[in-house]
Amino acid sequence: MSNALSSWKSRVKAKIDKGxxxxxxxxxEPMLDEAEFQIFKERLDSDDAKAWTEWGRQMHELNLGAHHLGSGGYRGKIPIWEKEDEELARAGKPNPWLKITDLQVRYFVPRYTLDRKTMEFVTEHDDVRKFEEKLNEQLAKADLPEAESSSQGSTEPWDTPFNRALNILKERPVSKPPTSAGRVCGFEMPTYVVYKGRVPGVYEEWQDCLEQVHKFSGNSYKGYATREEAVAQWRAHVGKKKNRLKFLVPLLLTATAVVLYFTLV
Structure with missing residues (x-):
């Protein structure tokens, strides 16, 4: 059975869970043979698989509401949102999304829908409404109306009303860096250039991830102080790969010239 698309695994797992x-x-799943099925089932019963399933469940619980972006993502929805903006303007209704920052728009708009009867944005998710309340509270405390500047005198770039409200709902200390469900620390280009492999683990704290990465042997990962240094090193690494066969060019030219000479003679 082809592993090119792994969606069959989640389908089969769901059916196995149902007994x-x-x-x-x-x-x-007509392409699934019994031998492969037994191997897959045994893997699901392993301690490793159970641990990752539990981790995935916890990550899922951290998500606030469910977006309706679809396969096109944000860009695919922009024409629809622009049409909704025009409809609100024609109806003489205020557009709440024009008063908030880009970061907040990217969170709220995909989780709200426009009720065509009332011409107001609504959501079915209680946690999204709670988050909106907490965000308004944090904005009021910071005295930063609809702003994304650092919160409450903090110098940390992530310590904003938006991230504080998220941390409150996720029951985390408010000044902690933001966490996104499913995001694994250690893959960010501004900090690390990845040559091969991956970090096997999930880290709640950035410092824990940093220490773990430095324990790796070889040059799988290398740290840089700035994004510019990392990008430059990555480009140089890619460039080396492209230039490895450059020494063959003169040989190929010589061989071509010899062939042409004997062909003409």
């Missing part, structure tokens, strides 16, 4: 037999699963 379905191989024969029953085979009807919906």
């Amino acid at each position: 379905e037999s191989f024969e029953s699963i085979k009807k919906g």
Whole structure:
């Protein structure tokens, strides 16, 4: 069975969790053979798989609301949102998204829908409404109306009303760096250039991740103080790969000249 698309794994796992037999699963997955099914099932029963499943469940619980972006992402929805803005303007209704920052718009707009009867944005998710309340409280405390500047005198760039409100709802200390469910620390280009492999683990604190990365042997990862240094090093690394065969160019030219000479003679 092809592993090019791994969506079959989640489908089969869901059916296994429901207690379905191989024969029953085979009807919906005709390309799945029994040997592969047994191997997959054994892996699901391993301690490693159970630990990752639990981690995924915890990450899912950290998500606030469910967006309706679809496969096109933000860019795919922009024409629809622009049309909604025009409809609000024609109806003489205020547009709440014009009063907040880009970061807040990217969070709220995908989680709200426009009610065509009332011409107001609504959401079905209680946690999204709670987050909006907490954000308004943090904005009021920081005395920064709809701003994303650093909060409450902090010099840390991430310590904003938006991230404080997120931390409150996720029951984390308010001044901690933001966390996104499913994001694994250690893959960020501004800090590390990745040559090969990956960081095997998930780290709540940036410092824990940093220490773990430095324990790796070899040159799988290398730290840089600035994004510019990292990008320059990455480009140089890629450039070396491209230039490895440059020494063959003179040989190829010579060989071509010899062939042409004997062809003409």
